[in-house]
């Protein structure tokens with residue numbers, strides 16, 4: 001099984017290889033064997049003339065099931081979101097909806113040049129929800145860390161009586177689905193978020209212990225917003241006290257993180273994944289590229305909620321870079337300045353190598369390097385949108401000017417999943433199933449009063465008594 005990609009402009013994100021104009025990439029048994037101009041080999045050939053080759057993009061935070069409510073959350077704060085989705089609509093999803101959304105979301109990712117997704121599945125309402133969610137991703141050919149959510153909010157599910165029930169099933173799930181290491185999908189675990197911890201911290205410790213025993217990467221939403229009293233959550237301190245920080249933990253959002261907490265994360269080798277578009281919109285604060293860099297914390301980017309935004313990682317990376325620049329320039333206060341803080345090459349790194357490191361997959365993906373898996377994206381750069389592109393700074397073209405429409409060809413583990421701008425997988429079937437899920441979930445939601453609850457209901461579901469008191473006061477005057 002040999003494939004030869006001919007005549008690409010290679011942007012390797014590997015400091016030893018850097019960028020090479022007119023290079024060929026030889027792939028054998030799914031592995032990149034050689035990158036240089038003028039390779040001759042008997043192989044299936046892909047003509048990459050006019051294309052920029054980049055490593056497949058790595059999305060380090062996503063909830064695939066939420067794709068069944070496309071754009072429903074687009075004008076919501078995090079409180080609307082938790083109330084209307086996690087405390088309400090989540091329970092409407094059947095196992096078949098987990099399959100449909102995973103299938104569609106996986107193909108949507110591949111279409112967008114995203115070759116690896118860290119799925120944070122926090123709607124494991126029954127064992128079948130987990131199994132069907134995983135099956136959907138598996139059928140797409142996407143590389144993934146599929147994370148079993150112990151965390152959950154909607155209270156009406158009956159399949160698991162306790163956290164220990166969830167852990168017992170996780171062990172069976174891991175044995176059944178992840179016994180073979182020779183697969184594209186590896187196991188992750190999302191322990192309970194700190195706002196859901198009860199008095200028994202040992203129950204939390206057992207979640208981390210089991211995840212580590214299973215060799216699973218761990219993911220957790222943290223330090224998203226201060227609590228209803230205005231106090232920062234101090235989630236890193238809580239994890240530190242429990243003794244569970246480590247290099248296998250990826251903290252998500254984290255915009256309200258103290259300097260002491262950044263140091264704890266740096267010392268522990270933990271990672272942070274920002275999801276700029278949802279963070280900017282929903283009031284989760286300012287993601288900072290500066291704080292983790294100063295503390296030596298690896299920082300990467302995720303798409304997060306496709307009930308909100310699309311799976312377009314180009315936009316997430318651009319958004320993160322541009323807003324971080326604006327924030328730093330604003331803080332700087334100089335009248336005149338030259339150059340901007342952070343470069344486009346930093347942003348491309350966040351979306352490739354940094355993501356691979358966070359997922360513990362940097363030996364395999366994240367750069368175009370001989371010996372690594374062939375997760376490769378060819379961007380069509382000779383079309384009307386990129387013609388005349390900047391060959392001296394191709395990272396700038398990739399980050400500032402390219403988009404999903406430029407994703408011409410995608411290989412994952414050496415297998416062609418998109419070619420000449422068309423997905424190889426059955427996109428029509430995925431769209432049909434996704435539409436059925438959307439119709440079902442919308443219908444059920446409408447029968448129960450609709451997704452978009454009024455502020456009073458939102459606050460009631462969240463138990464936000466001060467907010468309810470303020471509403472009452474406003475109504476009385």
Ligand SMILES: [Zn+2]
Pocket residue numbers: 061062063120221252304
């Ligand atoms: Zn999330």
